[in-house]
Amino acid sequence: MSVLSGKKILLGITAGIAAYKTASLVRLFIKLGADVKVIMTPASKDFITPLTLSTLSKNPVHSTFYEKEDENELWNNHVDFGLWADYFIIAPATANTLSKMANGTCNNLLLATYLSAKCPVYFAPAMDLDMYKHESTKNSLEKLQSFGNIMIPATSGELASGLVGEGRMAEPEDIVKFIENDILSKLPLKGKKVLITAGPTYEAIDPVRFIGNHSSGKMGFAIAKAAADLGAEVVLISGPSHQQIQHSLINRVDVVSADDMYKAAHQYFNHVDIAILSAAVADYKPKNIASQKIKKKDATLTLELAPTKDILASLGEIKTHQYLVGFALETNNEIENAKTKIKRKNLDAIVLNSLQDKGAGFATNTNKITIIDKYFNEKPFELKSKTEVAKDILNEIVLRVGN
Missing domain, CATH: 3.40.50.1950 (Flavin prenyltransferase-like)
Known part of the structure; x- marks a missing residue:
């Protein structure tokens, strides 16, 4: 495009x-x-x-x-x-x-x-x-x-x-x-390479069923377009999503599971200047995946879950020059939880959105965010379309990364 x-x-x-x-x-x-x-x-x-x-x-x-x-x-x-x-x-x-x-x-x-x-x-x-x-x-x-x-x-x-x-x-x-x-x-991001993750991950239970969430990928895709519009070369790693994007500076990489996204993120991370991990990655996955469809026999079904790899934290451990941005979707103690995540995962900034805010969160066309940097400076924004929110996020990153 x-x-x-x-x-x-x-x-x-x-x-x-x-x-x-x-x-x-x-x-x-x-x-x-x-x-x-x-x-x-x-x-x-x-x-x-x-x-x-x-x-x-x-x-x-x-x-x-x-x-x-x-x-x-x-x-x-x-x-x-x-x-x-x-x-x-x-x-x-x-x-x-x-x-x-x-x-x-x-x-x-x-x-x-x-x-x-x-x-x-x-x-x-x-x-x-x-x-x-x-x-x-x-x-x-x-x-x-x-x-x-x-x-x-x-x-x-x-x-x-x-x-x-x-x-x-x-x-x-x-x-x-x-x-x-x-x-x-x-353009301010001309010559920069940006990695963005978007959408949900699906963790298989059997060949038919999965554990997932309601993420549509709209926010991540909007960020990818905003970054490309500022001249960046973008790698967009997306979980299952119906969102479509066409831009000559965006390379879309489709994945399904958290493990898939982990591998793809690590494949590209060393070559980028900025990484924005907006995907809603599943925290847990079935410990054992059935090779055949599980038949409905009993009134209940018990699944044993194991934690998925923490993609954001793993990148925080190995980052050198990259400006690493995470997302936090919280329901309570939002600011404190987000600040804890910044320190624990070695982030440069985090984008906080709360499910307490009407119009924010999954499957909406709007979002309301607060950007917190590693020095715990907070910058709140009003409710806006996700397209405008994406521009706000990139503008804040540009101010901190420069050329």
């Missing part, structure tokens, strides 16, 4: 012949799972139609501050566009628009939005050879980059004039790749 999946992309199109390529650019963004809105300068509509871009983006295309519809004037708020976007890409960026951007000229909707944008701004220059080499253009490019804007370099090739040289707008595929790589390079 691309880092652009789920992102809001505002595409600004100016009046250059390369505008015809923006149909492919919009299509690529949509294919990667982005939400795309388009702003055009009025003159750019001579090169590609708003209808084409609206159809591809599945959003209206705007080029003026107001539009007349059914005799009512509809105001296009440039501030709203600037606040909506996660990324603003101006492609093609003509010499005229680059100069206006560099000098704060604001005479159309695109430029007003640029001046209001709070998100990263990328621009892809496109013009003829002599225009690209002109000192005024060089000055505009340098000035824009000094403001923090990110230039997608023009390439060399055949230009609309028939000349061959520098000034050709990067191809849509290369623009997308450039943006993806730039985003990835700036």
